[in-house]
Amino acid sequence: MIARRQLLSAAAFGAGALFVSPSLALATVPTERRFVFIIQRGAADGLDVLRPTGDPAFAALRGGLIGDPAGTKLDAMFTLHPSLVEVGRMYGQGQALFVHAVASPYRDRSHFDGQNVLETGGTQPYAVRDGWLNRLVAMLPRASDEAIAIAPTVPAALRGSVQVASFAPSALPHAADDLMARVAALYDADPQLHPVWQAALETKGLAADAAAGQDPASLGRLTASFLTKPNGPRIAMLETLGWDTHSAQKGRLANQLKNLDAMLAAMRDGMGTAWATTTVLVATEFGRTAAVNGTGGTDHGTGSVAMLVGGAVKGGRVVADWPGLANGSLYQARDLRPTIALDTLIAGAAAESLALDPERVGRGLFAQATSARPMTGLIRA
């Protein structure tokens, strides 16, 4: 854990610290670099994912949610949830980094508004029309076929001016060639359907030998199989649901994290040597209340945790400007107070992962939030 006053220096791993590193070229992306965004829909409880067991107020607030074993102790302050076995291993190998007490600019408690802010990069819900991940794709030299959503439809973060593909495993029999060809002809003159159909055909080609399972590990392997194709996409997004733990959180979150852990491990294994140049960002729309509610769960809160995992990550550390959980330190006397802007993490991680200029990426992705500079030193050069 990195204390409040040390945050600046701790972030200064790379040359230039919080300033632009001169060695980063503009939009000349070596194609071996990969960036994956996993969204946790439903507000994942950061205080349970990465537990501040060193905070004197934690036990009283959360004792009932801590199971046995109590998790992997990362440092004097933080303990990783016991379900995150593989992520813990990656942390030990310097391939996982956590950013705690983080939040998007959103300060209310609607999932859908919160996800919209997280995915569009706006400061208000529905203020920005396209997604930050789509704008990131647009910064790549070969933008047109660089991104894929592992989902039946494209999530808001990936929607925008660049046509991207989506793919979800299906057990349906493939359509006949004649039908496919005639459909292509029918959509040819349709401005909405033509690009969508082109993306469908390209993805279908890439997926020809992909695994068809829909469990988290299969989805992780499937993502890796797309990302390692020579002409495949270099940016992917996955959605995970089920983080809204209003009741019986102990069992439910353990299961959610086990699934996430399996997904990440399968992705790592599937990437092979390409894992070394891969960054996976995991983030949620907001956190949950500091105290346990009346039903063994937690309600909608504010600050949460985000993770970076991957061979490219300068990991093995927790970045936090820890606000504390004492009564007077909580946001609105109820939530973990956010002290780091998620925008700055996303912009920095995305830029460094793809060897783009963090300042430029920060402006392009989060134009409305002009105050904070992207975090740097997150990714190996």
Added chain:
Amino acid sequence: MSQPTGPSPAAIALNRFGLGARPDEALPSDPQRWLTDQFTHFDVRPAGFAALEDAGKAVAQYREAQQANRRLAMQATPAPEGAADAKSGLKAERKDFRQDVQELYRAGVQARADSALATEAPFVERMVHFWSNHFCISADNPRVTAFAAAFERDAIRPHVLGSFTDMMLAVEHHPAMLIYLNQVQSIGPDSPAAARNPDRKRGLNENLAREIMELHTLGVRSGYTQADVTEFARAMTGWSVDGLGGGRAAMGDPDGFAFRPAQHEPGVRTILGKRYAQDGEGQARAALLDFAHAPATATHVATKLARHFAGDEPAPALVARLADSFTSSKGHLPDVYRTLIASPEPWLPTAAKFKTPWEWTISSLRGVGHRAIGDIQIATLQTQLGQRVWKPGAPAGWDDVAASWAGSDALLRRVEIAQRLAAPLGERVDARVIAPKIMPALSAATASQIARSESPAGAIALMLVSPDFLRR
């Protein structure tokens, strides 16, 4: 490419307001009248829905079997074999219950599809689907799954031609909603029930209270605060399901609502600046009635209705007109529907909406002449298309905009499913004859591709995924 002329008002009535034209159906001569006439012959409780097994009974049986096994387990200690028996008994019961509720769910989905295919009031059926999505539950755990079909049948269908307030009250009292959004577990922190058993540390759960304000009534960003949500959650405590919960409370009928005074947080509540002094069930009810009549609710509902019929970005004038109608009629839904039907915006002859998977499936089946679902497994089909019936996964329900449905993978799935739906029809259905009857504005390009298809089934599939048919 020839420029297609837009669909006629009659075709719009059938496809945009209705659930899709049938090949043997004459175009309505007075489209607006055809829609309003449906108010008099809507079947509130069609046979399929009426025949469903009783969800509460399934839950009660499960509860009793579990209790029997728990007694067995307690008697059996310390004998380890007995305990193991009880444990495996519990496990077997759980599995049986899961299977029972899956059966109930599938039968319910079939009933829903059946009534959408058979109905002579397709506009009203569409409104059932609309409200069921507005006030949605998500059947993601067995107890909610058990009640999913009953929820639409008993809380939505009887009120689709009644008042918004009545529908909302039925929804918020229904076991499906009370279980889904954790209301049955919410207990006033200073209530007698909490005081009686301080070690259990039971207390408030604000999930349902928040979603009522955000999604069911006022709408997000309409000015309420976290304090309002918490206060309303306190007012809601005690709202529960008869026959659920521990002890004596569990002996009642799980189909029914129960107010549990012992769990209710005592005291006066202040919500949105108004004091609610009522003691007991009436407190939350009074707040709910105020929400239902608030201008924010009228705007929220009007926006969703306008979006459903006049495009993803509906004209503000239409929203305002619908909101006025909602307010002046005190939420009398047929009045609001009449305002919608009388408005020019939903009748514009450009395809307003990209069909959701459910809309596309139903219109496809109607389009090729199905009047009953038969042995087509509609629940599986909807899962493959990405819109699982009564399982949107979140209390906001399914999105009603093209961007959520017109993805590349989703489109590929429709093509694959169209092929499968078309395969058994073969020679019996001639797409060249049907297409002009069911398409709002069949383009020459589509007609020619259909005519040149290499097989009759291929032609049907092509018709169902043509740009003309994917939109309404």
